[in-house]
Amino acid sequence: MSEKQPDTKSAILSIAKDLMRQLGYNAFSYADIARRLNMKNAAIHYHYPGKADLLADVIETYIAEYRQLEKQLAVSNLDSCQKLQQFIGKYSQLIGQNSICIIGSVASDYNTLPDSVKAKVAGLIGLVIGMVEKTLQEGREEGVFRFRETPRVRALLIMTNLAAGVQLARITGKADFIAIEQAIVDQLSK
Template sequence: MNDTRSEIIRIGSELIRSIGYNSFSYADISKALNIKNAAIHYYFPSKSDLGVEIIRENLNAFNELTKTWESLDYKSQFSNYIHMHDSFINNHWVCIVGSLSPSYDTLPENMQKELQGLVNTILKWLTALLDKGLKNNAFSFAETPRTKAFMVHSALLSSLQMNKVLRNDVYKSIQEGLLNI
């Protein structure tokens, strides 16, 4: 992938995670990279094209990451999922889903569709993991695996958001609680 294109995606992703999709412009990216707005438009004619690519890169990264976990036991896979965003804490970032979901209704339709696909992929993977782990006695919970997946994913999303606001250990506390299933 072209270095300039990759850097545009990286900066765009960081801006979404830190200040949100609706709060940045191509001018923010061009300033950070010391390039002209036209260079960004060359790769991404519209801001939603950039947003779609960022979501797709997150989807690909999630799929690649979970593939590397396949040989691990259920609890280890679950623990890896729970700790997936640890690096965001020091930057006071939220995950891409946590950043884009609150402004979902204001997102362009192509981004809404991609975001739905990302969330559905995450929940499908997590539900399957919880289901297999429950059937093999690796996990113990009363809810259906799908409901538990909703609860786990929602808790992680909100803990990152609350941690951003409170700048304390909300995220770590929620992680510890989730790991006790």
């Protein structure tokens, strides 16, 4: 009957990632995932016994993706400004998908997340802020960036610009996000 999925579990994970960013943790259900895969609810439970397990895997996947990006940028010969732009580019992509970033999603739902994943969420956020912070510091040392705050605080400013930027852009339009993006880069190379 239904065509054989080569890897159902990763299909579930991928859909969950999309739903997390489009709707948030509390607004999607196993039924939403099952429907998209032409499967039954229980099939999702087979792969992920509980919703918390699914969320945990989503978070871990993002952690792995960001670590991957970190490595990839480390071995590249991009300068700090290009590295930062690679990072910002991840956010631009979300705009056309009616999505927000995973960090904004889990941060705004934080009080309602299962306790078992809260530490992982904190880990993801720490990782991403740390990446931006490091890039800023390197860029400053290279003379590519100029800013007065500590690298960490500047990273916080940029992260919040991006995270809330994609949230706002869903409502006020893509142009606002583009302007934010532009301003972030301009501010650093003043």
